[in-house]
Amino acid sequence: MNRTNKKFVNLTPQINRSLCALAVAAAFASTPLIAQETAPAAEKKGLERIEVTARKTVESLQEVPISVTSIGGLELDEKGIAVLTEIQQFSPNTTLQNSRGTNSTLTAFIRGVGQQDPLWGYEPGVGIYIDDVYVARPQGAVLDLLDVARIEVLRGPQGTLYGKNTIGGAIKYVTKPMSGDAELNIQGTVGSYAQKDLKVTGQMPIVEDKLYVGFGYGNLNRDGFGEYLISALPNQDLENYNKELSAARLTLEFTPSDDLFFRLAWDKTTDDSNAKGGYRLLPSLLTNAPVPDSVFDSYTSLPTENKVELEGISLTANWDISDTLALKYIGSKRESYSPTNIDFDNTPLDIFDVPAIYDDNNTTHELQLNYRGDGMSVVSGLYMYDGESCGQFEAILGVFGRSLGLPGLTREVSGCNNSESTAAYVQGSFDLSDKLSMTVGARYTNEEKQANVSNGLVYGPVYPESNWIPGYTRPDGNLVPPVLGTDTNADGVLDAPKSKSWSRFTPRVGLEYQANPDLMFFASYSQGFKSGTFNPRATVNEPAANPEIVDSIEVGMKSDWSDNLRVNLTLFSLDHKDRQYIGVIPSDDASVLNQYLSNVAASSAKGIEAEVTYVVNDNLTFDVALGTYDAKIEENNAVPPLLGISNTPEYTFNFAANYVLETSIGDLMFNANYYYRDDYRLFEDSDLLQQNGYGMLNMSVSWQHDDGHWYASLHGKNLSNKEYMVGGYNFVGDNGDGTYTPGLGGDNTLIGYFGDPRTVSLTVGYRF
Numbered sequence: 190m191n192r193t194n195k196k197f198v199n200l201t202p203q204i205n206r207s208l209c210a211l212a213v214a215a216a217f218a219s220t221p222l223i224a225q226e227t228a229p230a231a232e233k234k235g236l237e238r239i240e241v242t243a244r245k246t247v248e249s250l251q252e253v254p255i256s257v258t259s260i261g262g263l264e265l266d267e268k269g270i271a272v273l274t275e276i277q278q279f280s281p282n283t284t285l286q287n288s289r290g291t292n293s294t295l296t297a298f299i300r301g302v303g304q305q306d307p308l309w310g311y312e313p314g315v316g317i318y319i320d321d322v323y324v325a326r327p328q329g330a331v332l333d334l335l336d337v338a339r340i341e342v343l344r345g346p347q348g349t350l351y352g353k354n355t356i357g358g359a360i361k362y363v364t365k366p367m368s369g370d371a372e373l374n375i376q377g378t379v380g381s382y383a384q385k386d387l388k389v390t391g392q393m394p395i396v397e398d399k400l401y402v403g404f405g406y407g408n409l410n411r412d413g414f415g416e417y418l419i420s421a422l423p424n425q426d427l428e429n430y431n432k433e434l435s436a437a438r439l440t441l442e443f444t445p446s447d448d449l450f451f452r453l454a455w456d457k458t459t460d461d462s463n464a465k466g467g468y469r470l471l472p473s474l475l476t477n478a479p480v481p482d483s484v485f486d487s488y489t490s491l492p493t494e495n496k497v498e499l500e501g502i503s504l505t506a507n508w509d510i511s512d513t514l515a516l517k518y519i520g521s522k523r524e525s526y527s528p529t530n531i532d533f534d535n536t537p538l539d540i541f542d543v544p545a546i547y548d549d550n551n552t553t554h555e556l557q558l559n560y561r562g563d564g565m566s567v568v569s570g571l572y573m574y575d576g577e578s579c580g581q582f583e584a585i586l587g588v589f590g591r592s593l594g595l596p597g598l599t600r601e602v603s604g605c606n607n608s609e610s611t612a613a614y615v616q617g618s619f620d621l622s623d624k625l626s627m628t629v630g631a632r633y634t635n636e637e638k639q640a641n642v643s644n645g646l647v648y649g650p651v652y653p654e655s656n657w658i659p660g661y662t663r664p665d666g667n668l669v670p671p672v673l674g675t676d677t678n679a680d681g682v683l684d685a686p687k688s689k690s691w692s693r694f695t696p697r698v699g700l701e702y703q704a705n706p707d708l709m710f711f712a713s714y715s716q717g718f719k720s721g722t723f724n725p726r727a728t729v730n731e732p733a734a735n736p737e738i739v740d741s742i743e744v745g746m747k748s749d750w751s752d753n754l755r756v757n758l759t760l761f762s763l764d765h766k767d768r769q770y771i772g773v774i775p776s777d778d779a780s781v782l783n784q785y786l787s788n789v790a791a792s793s794a795k796g797i798e799a800e801v802t803y804v805v806n807d808n809l810t811f812d813v814a815l816g817t818y819d820a821k822i823e824e825n826n827a828v829p830p831l832l833g834i835s836n837t838p839e840y841t842f843n844f845a846a847n848y849v850l851e852t853s854i855g856d857l858m859f860n861a862n863y864y865y866r867d868d869y870r871l872f873e874d875s876d877l878l879q880q881n882g883y884g885m886l887n888m889s890v891s892w893q894h895d896d897g898h899w900y901a902s903l904h905g906k907n908l909s910n911k912e913y914m915v916g917g918y919n920f921v922g923d924n925g926d927g928t929y930t931p932g933l934g935g936d937n938t939l940i941g942y943f944g945d946p947r948t949v950s951l952t953v954g955y956r957f
Contacts, residue, residue, distance in 0.1 A: 235753035235804035242363065243343050244616070245321070245350055245568050246559060251747045254628065254701045254711035256344040256759040256798050258283075258814070262337050262365060267847070267858050269889045269904030269950065273332045273340070273362070278843050278864040278885075280342040281798040281816025284836045285360075287331055289467060289916035289942045290531045292432060293460040293497040295330035296916065299344050300763060301794050301820055301837040302357030302739060305872075306771060309547055309580035310606030310640065310725035314737070316347065316355040319362045320454065322503045322521040325576055326549045329458055329499030329525050335436050336390045336405040338365040344798065345761060346717025346739045348695035349616050349630035352572060356717040356739040356765075364454075367392050367401045367442045373957040380904075380950025383412040384432075391957075392440075403440040410434075414946055415485025417466055417493060419478060419537045425493045426463055430485050433461045448509040457500040464495035464530040467918065467940035470878075471929065475588055475936050476536045484912050484943045490539045490587075491530040499525045517557040524550040528653065533918050534938045539587030539597070539650065541920065541934035546653045551576030564620035572612040579605040580725070581653050586934045590648070597650040601669045602726055604642035607686075610720075611635050616697065624704065628713070630697040637690040638733060640723035645669030673727040689733045691721050707749040716740050722769070724786035734769045734786045753804035762795040770827045770873075790831055791824035812845040812862075829874045838867035838882065855894040862887050871917045877939060878917045885911055901953045908947055916942035 239250040243257045250259055258280040260270070270276065273295070277285040288294035288307050297303050297315035304313045307327040317324040317332075324330050334340075340362060347355040371393045378386035392403035413428030420427060436458045443451040466487025469480050478488050501523035508516045527547040534540040557570040581603035590598025616630030647669065674685050699713030719737040745759035767788040801813040820834045845862035864885045871878035886909050891902035920938035922930030929937050 235751075235807075236749055236755050236802065241339075241341050242321075242361070243341055245557065245570075246561065246566065251707075251709065251749060251755075251757075254699055254709070254713060254745070254747070256743065256745060256757075256761070258342040258344075258800065259339055261339045265334060265337060265340070266902070267889065267891050268845075268860050268862070268887070269902060269906070269952075271334060273330070273334065273360070276340050276342060276360070277841075278862065278887075279812075279814055279845070280344070281800070281814050281841055282344065282796060282818050282837070283342055283358075283816070283841070286836070286915040286944070287942070288327060289918065289940075290465055290529060291328070291460065291495060291497055291527070292430075292434070292462045292465070293329050293331045293458070293499075295327045296836060297327070297330075297357070297360070298836045299342070299358035300761065300796065301792070301818060301834040302763075302765060303836065304719075305835060307547075308582075308725050309549065309578040310604075310722055311771075312354050312720040312722055314354065314357040314719050316351055316359040317362070318351075318359060319456070319501070320364055320503065320505070321361070321519050321555075322501065322523070323551075323553060323574070324523065325551050325574075326525055326547070326578065328527045328547055328549070329460070329497050332362055333407060333409060333434060333436055333458070334362075335388060335407045336365050336403075336438060338363045344759075345741050345743060345763070346695075346715045348715065348717030349614055349632045349697040350568065352612050352614070352632060352695075353610065353634055353636065353693075353718055353720045353736075356719050356737060364438070364440070367403055367440070369394060369398065369401060374954060375957075376952060376954035378950050378952040380411075381948040382414060382431075383410075384948070384950055385410045386952075399444055401442045403438075403442070405436075405438040407434075407436045409436075413463070413485070415466075415481075415483050415487065417489050418481060418486050419488045420493065421490035421537045421539075422492060425489075427493065428463055429466045429487055429493075431463050433463075435459050450505075450507040452505040453502070454505075455500075455502045458498070460495075460497040462495060463493040464489075464491070464532070465942060466493075466532060467535045467916075467942050469535050470939045470941055471921065471937040473534070473536050473538075473540070473936055474931060475540055476538050478536055484941065485946070487532075487535045488537050489530075489532040489535065490537050491532045491542050491544060493530065495529050497525070497527045497529075499523070513560055513562045515557075515559045515561075517559065519553070519555045519557075521553045522550070533920065533940065534934060534936055535940055536936075539585050540589075540936045541938055542585040542587070543582050544585070544652050545580060545582035547578075547580045549576070549578045565617065567615065567617040569615040570613070572610075572614070574608065574610040576609075577605060577607045579603075583651050583653060584933070585650050585652075587650055589935050592935075595648050597648070599647045599649065599651040600645070601647055601651055602642065602644045603669075604640065604673065604725055605686075606638065606640045606723055606725055608639075608720065609637045618701075624702055626701045626703070628697065628699040628701065632695045633692070634695070634718075635690065635692045636720060637688060638720070638722060639686040639688045640673060640725070640733075641671055641686045642673035642723070642725060642727045643669050643671045644726065644728050645672075673723060673730055687723060687730070687733070689721065689723075691736055693718050693736060709747045710745070711747070712742075712744045714740070714742050719769070722786070724771075724784070726784045727786075728784075731785060735767055735788050737768055737788070738766045740764045740766075755800075755802040757800045759798045760796075761798070763793065764823075765792045765794070768792065770831070772828050789824075789826040789828075790822065792820055792822050792831075792834065794818060794820040794834070808849045808851075810847045812843075812847075814841075814843040814845075816841040827874065831873045832876060833870055833873060835870055835873045838869040840867040840882075841865070855892055858891045858893075860887075860889045860891070866913075871914060871941075872919055875919050875923070877921070877923055878914065878919055878941065880914045883911045883913050885909065885913075898956050899954075900956070901951070903949070903951050905949045906947070907945060910947040912946075913944050914941045915944045 413431035614632035920932030
């Protein structure tokens with residue numbers, strides 16, 4: 190492998206796109222041109238009825254006029270899907286990947302809309318929800334799946350029912366409801382890289398038919414895929430890409446009467462996995478450590494310890510006022526804390542080290558009034574969000590500082606970006622005739638942001654927590670000055686938070702035509718917005734960036750063409766305006782990190798999303814998911830200019846097969862899927878970090894005894910052992926002639942983070 194090639198990509202052969210097209214064509218080949226009358230869904234033996242809550246009410250997937258993928262708990266178990274990021278394989282035009290630096294921080298894009306930078310204050314473009322409770326920050330959002338009923342992926346703006354920060358879409362994590370019976374499930378997994386997982390879930394009635402308690406606990410451990418070849422500090426754990434995570438849930442459900450229901454739920458996740466070290470794609474100019482042989486190996490001058498903590502509590506109350514009217518309340522409080530060590534340059538020298546702390550907490554309240562009657566259904570509500578997002582990071586440029594005769598050099602940035610948001614929404618569906626219906630919705634949101642940022646140079650190595658590095662303490666009197674605020678004190682120093690408010694009306698309107706009980710056509714227009722915000726890296730008293738707006742049009746079809754063929758198809762176009770872009774002001778000074786945030790770009794995109802299920806017989810099922818994406822930069826005032834859309838390939842394709850073999854000791858379920866992602870770039874303003882198209886093969890077999898107690902499964906993932914990038918850092922200039930200009934810290938810092946290699950795991954469980 191040529192480590193200094195101009196474009197740093199996985200050098201596996203690119204799969205011929207015509208093969209993907211041929212496979213999809215074959216899947217559609219048996220589709221009749223005219224829909225046939227079929228029996229009601231409840232009587233069908235082939236296709237199952239899939240229920241979703243995409244519109245905040247329980248509906249069949251085939252009745253929902255939006256592009257949505259739902260994967261149930263049984264399917265998750267059979268496929269061995271263990272973490273949220275694996276869902277991207279089964280949802281077209283969806284990117285869910287581990288961010289750089291930690292196992293638990295999420296990079297999420299849907300239809301090319303998302304947010305790559307996980308710094309406090311930046312808002313996501315894809316909303317994550319746990320039982321309808323919003324997870325506001327990407328830290329901890331790579332959820333390990335524990336006691337889950339299903340995962341829903343809603344593609345396209347969800348600004349009416351879900352509000353701000355869902356301009357790309359929303360992902361809903363729905364936990365299993367109580368059955369009312371005493372249950373206990375113990376499950377253990379062993380696998381590659383010394384994987385050792387234990388999961389215990391269960392429930393028990395306290396008062397029969399009234400009060401239940403449920404619980405879940407998972408302890409997940411794995412050695413690293415690679416190692417830190419050199420660490421500048423003694424007594425460090427040198428595993429890289431390891432896993433050391435625990436997750437717990439407690440749920441109390443109370444049903445005092447047939448029309449009243451209460452649920453109190455608590456969850457906590459603690460990820461003590463090491464900080465992830467990236468792979469140097471260019472040799473360092475300042476150290477002679479060679480480029481590692483493995484993409485999972487690295488070097489570091491920081492401690493390898495790392496932590497991501499996520500904890501939340503929620504209360505749900507539901508009152509069925511009548512057969513048609515229901516009142517629902519959802520309240521929550523969530524907190525996250527993450528002290529992290531990120532070695533940007535990934536060398537044994539302190540060329541560009543970034544230790545940081547993230548500290549977030551938020552409270553939400555939502556009150557819904559829902560009506561469902563003959564020919565009409567209405568979902569309405571009031572929503573309030575109050576969140577505080579704070580942090581601090583140190584950009585330690587030690588080598589550069591010492592070259593100036595200083596004890597070191599650190600750019601310190603700290604601050605908070607707080608938000609208060611209130612909203613009112615209503616969405617109704619109305620029958621215009623026996624076959625034609627209309628959906629109309631609107632949401633009004635008012636939001637206020639307050640932010641303060643301190644940013645400046647400290648002449649010495651500084652760490653957010655002095656005990657991280659033995660012998661280092663924060664120099665007294667070197668607190669950096671505030672740069673972002675509104676008022677000044679007598680000394681002319683900014684000392685009050687800067688604030689700004691926005692309000693937004695986001696509509697949705699759609700038409701649905703039910704040609705027959707098994708064929709629906711729909712068309713819709715929807716709008717969503719991502720919150721305005723202040724720059725958490727501000728170096729001057731700059732204004733806030735305004736919200737981003739996405740307008741989307743969808744035309745689609747939901748169809749069960751026969752008892753064994755389901756074809757769901759969506760064509761979409763979107764206009765993404767006022768895009769917030771994080772730019773860098775060029776400087777010849779290697780210590781300068783002048784980043785600004787402003788609305789300087791606009792883009793448009795169009796594409797197709799197709800999901801096909803073909804039940805060959807009672808034992809064999811095929812599934813196809815295809816996404817196409819064609820984007821164009823419409824406005825480009827960014828510096829440096831945008832070159833394209835990040836983290837979004839032009840094609841995503843998945844072909845899956847499921848076969849059930851009936852035996853005398855229980856059923857054997859064989860699953861296999863082939864997933865293909867076309868070329869994509871990691872950063873919008875650079876072609877240096879690009880990933881060639883790659884394919885991934887996964888296979889599994891699961892077994893369950895006829896008595897329902899014992900079960901087991903064997904899963905092989907990425908069996909072809911493809912190397913593919915999911916994140917990176919780019920602090921180097923491309924001169925266009927095979928040479929590079931050193932960036933911040935004075936080195937060629939071009940770093941890649943990679944997805945999981947080939948793994949095999951065996952799970953055995955027992956249900957009491």
